[in-house]
Amino acid sequence: MTLDEIRARLLAGIPGSQVEMVVNGSPSEQNSLLVDRQHGLKAALLLRDQIQLDYCSNVTAVDWPDREKTDKVKTKQIVDGVEKEIEQTIKTMVPGYLEVVYHLFSMVKKTGPVVLRMRTANRTDDVALPSLTPVWRSAEFQEREAFDLFGIVFEGHPDLRRILMWEGFTDHPMRKDYVPPPEDELELLGEQ
């Protein structure tokens, strides 16, 4: 089953869902499916039960901070009665988001990977995504890790706690803009 067919199945099976194909430019040719977060859980259930992707191998997150996009736009303006083409650079802010990536395989059919992605609305206050641990148990510790190191809140996770950093630690070290505290302070943090 190709990724296009899986996408069609998802769109047909879950009314109102948005499933986008994310093309991967590397020679690995592992394209992925981007599912909107409202329908993430339903999509996962469909993938497991109907397409027999019974094994969720890898769960991880990626941080995409806000970035500045520069576009060069040519406009025609009349300067001193003469029409001239003027090039303008327009800078736009592309808002950042956190992305979670699931690598799914089928142990029955021995196929895969099907890459499933979901994105949060932003990186600050709206960072919730549905947990897929009820669908694949293997996501349990890995989603905890994504919560711990990236700060993604998985709704419906049975036991969402920090896993690698200690309780009481507040930041998320795998984010691109993370600044570690000075070493002496870090020691104090560990004692708290």
Place this chain on the structure above:
Amino acid sequence: MTPAAEDLMEISMGPQHPSTHGVFRMDVRLDGERVLRLKPVFGYLHRNHEKIAEAASYLAAIPYTDRLDYLCSMTNNWGYALAVEKLAGITVPERAEYIRVIVAELTRLQNHAGMVGFLLQDMGASGTPLMYAFREREKVLDLFESLSGARMMCNYMRFGGVRVDCSAEWLGQAAKLVGGFSGFLDEFEQLLTGNEILMARTQGVGVLPRELAISAGVTGPGLRASGVNYDLRKVDRYGVYDRFQFRVPLGEHGDVFDRYMMRVLEIRESLKILEQALRDIPLGPIMDPNARLRGLRPKVGEAYARIESPKGELGFYLISDGSPNPYRYRVRPPSLINLTVLEDMCLGQNIADVVVILGSIDIVMGEVDR
């Protein structure tokens, strides 16, 4: 009858407990000796391996992968090299593929032998089995040392091949080791497999049902002990594994005994692969002449590659943004994910069995905590 709360005991096993194979803690709630709840606590060895690798170049990350599962640096190297090769479209010469198979299977021999030794040590067979296993492991490490210069932190593979070629003499020594290994294994099995105490301690203990094993992403010998035929050497056929004749041993009961037997049987299959690889290895280059080690800048994109490491599916997920270091570097650690079902396997068992069940999963904390 549910016991009153004051009769229950909360015990923190670890992080320095000798049976936890490193700094690992389990918070256990007990009714007498029976386990009612078990929560693993991680992170004592956490160093944010992924962030370190994201700050380094593609080449500079290879020595760090040695330190994940520090008993199996060769397979860690391979998993990472495979991911970069997929990401950048690098091919590997045939001789290098054969060398990779040889060192990976040697790694499997010493890992499984060590695992059985530690398991017996945990059961109270103090000394002898572990010393026997380590005697054999030492021979493998001697081979690694003469090949790569290091016993454990081999730093041997590169994307596009391997770092140094192996001599005919080295291949001869490897063949000698492989020829003698089954003798050790026969002796080992004679001591252990039919042993009444071992059977009593392991059969029916820590049963992992097939469905749960699949759902929880358990991989490697632990999965196959539950009867699921899923070995990446057969499924993905990465490298040159499609050229060798070998079988995938499967268990029936999914208990500790089956997981022990999987290791023993897998060693025998690895010996078969090694015999064929050492016989068929061709001459030729060991590095892809077009592979660029320093200053590699793969095209924008991503790749996930996985191999059958001795502990299970070891995966590497890389995202490139076109710069000299990976934008995202992720390790899928089999040791951590195999621990997902530790509580399920231990519930209702005795506290002494927890040690054996943990030993049968085969974890290394360098990989769990990263």
